[in-house]
Amino acid sequence: MKADIEAKAATLAIRLPDAGEAERADIMAWVAQNPVHAVAFARAESAWKDSERLKALGFDLPADEDSADEVIVPVETGKGISRRTVVLSSVAAIALAGLLPAIRMLGPGPESFSTQLGEVREVRLADGSVLHINTDSEVQVTFSKDRRLLRLVRGEASFDVAHDTARPFDVEAGDTVTRAVGTRFTIRRREDDVELTVTEGIVSVRDGTGQEARVAAGHGAQITPGAIAAAALDPQTIARRTAWQDRMLEFDGLTIGEAVAEFNRYRPLPIVVADPSIASLRVGGRFGVAESDKFLGALQAGFGLKVIERADGKVEILSKQ
Amino acid sequence: MHEIRAKLDWFEAVILPHQAALRGRLSRILRSSQDLDDTVSEVLARAWSTEDWARVDHGRAYLFHIARNLIIDEARRDKIVSFEQIADLELLQSHTILEDQLHARSELRWLQDFLPQLPRQCRHVFHMRRVQEKSMREIAEELSLSVSTVEKHLAKAVLLIMRARWQREETILGPRTAGTADARATDESGHRSESSDTRYSSS
Structure with missing residues (x-):
């Protein structure tokens, strides 16, 4: 019964965009009949609409799916069956890969997770906590009976902490220790300081000198030896600081210099902005972490700037004269 | 028909994104998956039936409000949940x-x-x-x-x-x-004690 309504709602939701006046009215009449229809239709339509945003993310199916002639091979043939087996076994391999850290996590020694330049990685830990590790970063994980200790050796990571009162979750970044029980926060280790952003719950942070502060959701802190500067963050700042977890970069009034520095974290060869009058221009936008080319294209089109590739392979942004 | 379209847009933008949060929270209170399915369905249906829907813009808070009322009603009638659990529900704000x-x-x-x-x-x-x-x-x-x-x-x-x-x-x-309690806690910098830890971790 409920299943029938869901199936009907799915069919109507995909017909609606192409429907003529009369069919549209019929669909709306079905929706209006009762709340069960309406909720099912809204669920179907939102599944349909949300999938549109995948395009912007550059979502793609695995390469083996690209060729149309393979797709029409009937499943009964040997080829079809073997292809299906291949797909299944790769799914199994992914599932297994996901389990491996969990199993090894039971051992006493630290487990190290790192990312290469340009890579963003998600790791699920044995306790259910999830790490997002940003480009060129390393996290070491040691779980014991009474403590979950993580060391941010370099770079940036976000911690989605599973609730466990008996085992506090400590993240060390140099001398800075951030302790959580069940929250979500991001830590970026920079040359001179550590940047903390809390998106859920509350953490306590301690710097190298033993000074401590509590930082709650919606707040961030800049930690240097001897000083913890905490402040409320506006939603845009939080969005900007956490967008990398979706492999996105968000600029909202950043200068070109700052935006370029963000992209450079993911590039083997940096973009160079030597001219300070260009570097100080403010930009807004949302790009994939690997889309610095698109960003450069937008700068050329929107700001009248010139982008050249230098002899050393680096890309430089210049003014057009 | 325009009215329905506008209401659908509202429901998809304001209410549905919180479906998983609703289910997540209810799953702490309702043990059987049948109860869980039924309750989520009922809460969403009630949200759809809201007369002055255009004034609702915090979907999460609204869904939890409906859920709480629904569970209290059912608790009075069938005793399917204890009042302790209702207190639990009250605690969960966003x-x-x-x-x-x-x-x-x-x-x-x-x-x-x-x-x-x-x-x-x-x-x-x-x-x-x-x-x-x-x-x-x-x-x-x-x-x-x-x-x-x-x-x-x-x-x-x-x-x-x-x-x-x-x-x-x-x-x-x-x-x-x-949120207010959290914000207050941040302002008092330093002096974290074990007792304040438990304050934030008891559930």
């Missing part, structure tokens, strides 16, 4: 703006992870339609299928996404005291 924003991201990421699990042909047709933006007719021609078969694959993809989303429970990581 930082709305922040969560809304984070939500949109995690939802997209979830969808991205889920799509490869669709049956092969279904996933392929869905990808062609939604990502490559081909029309049903173009897809039908390219794959030598009938338009109605393409439509069936698309409908199936949507149905499987709907159902998987329905089962999703947004995990509640740790207890959440109200």
Whole structure:
């Protein structure tokens, strides 16, 4: 019964965009009949609409799916069956890969997770906590009976902490220790300081000198030896600081210099902005972490700037004269 | 008809994004999955039936409000939940703006992870339609299928996404005291003691 309504709602939701006046009215009449229809239709339509945003993310199916002639091979043939087996076994391999850290996590020694330049990685830990590790970063994980200790050796990571009162979750970044029980926060280790952003719950942070502060959701802190500067963050700042977890970069009034520095974290060869009058221009936008080319294209089109590739392979942004 | 369209837009933008959070929270209180399904359905149906819906813009808070009333009603009638559990429900408040924003991201990421699990042909047709933006007719021609078969694959993809989303429970990581209490706690810098730790971790 409920299943029938869901199936009907799915069919109507995909017909609606192409429907003529009369069919549209019929669909709306079905929706209006009762709340069960309406909720099912809204669920179907939102599944349909949300999938549109995948395009912007550059979502793609695995390469083996690209060729149309393979797709029409009937499943009964040997080829079809073997292809299906291949797909299944790769799914199994992914599932297994996901389990491996969990199993090894039971051992006493630290487990190290790192990312290469340009890579963003998600790791699920044995306790259910999830790490997002940003480009060129390393996290070491040691779980014991009474403590979950993580060391941010370099770079940036976000911690989605599973609730466990008996085992506090400590993240060390140099001398800075951030302790959580069940929250979500991001830590970026920079040359001179550590940047903390809390998106859920509350953490306590301690710097190298033993000074401590509590930082709650919606707040961030800049930690240097001897000083913890905490402040409320506006939603845009939080969005900007956490967008990398979706492999996105968000600029909202950043200068070109700052935006370029963000992209450079993911590039083997940096973009160079030597001219300070260009570097100080403010930009807004949302790009994939690997889309610095698109960003450069937008700068050329929107700001009248010139982008050249230098002899050393680096890309430089210049003014057009 | 315009009214229905506007209400659908509201429901999809304001209410539905919190479906997994609702289920996640209710799952702490309702033990059987049948009760859970029924309650989530009922809460969403009541949300749809809201008369002055245009004035509701905090979907999460609104859904929890409906859920709480529903559970209290049922507790009085059937004693399916204890009042202790209702107190638990009261405790669960949310930082709305922040969560809304984070939500949109995690939802997209979830969808991205889920799509490869669709049956092969279904996933392929869905990808062609939604990502490559081909029309049903173009897809039908390219794959030598009938338009109605393409439509069936698309409908199936949507149905499987709907159902998987329905089962999703947004995990509640740790207890959440109200945003104001958290904010106050930040202001008192330093002096973290074990007792204040327990204050934030008892659930």
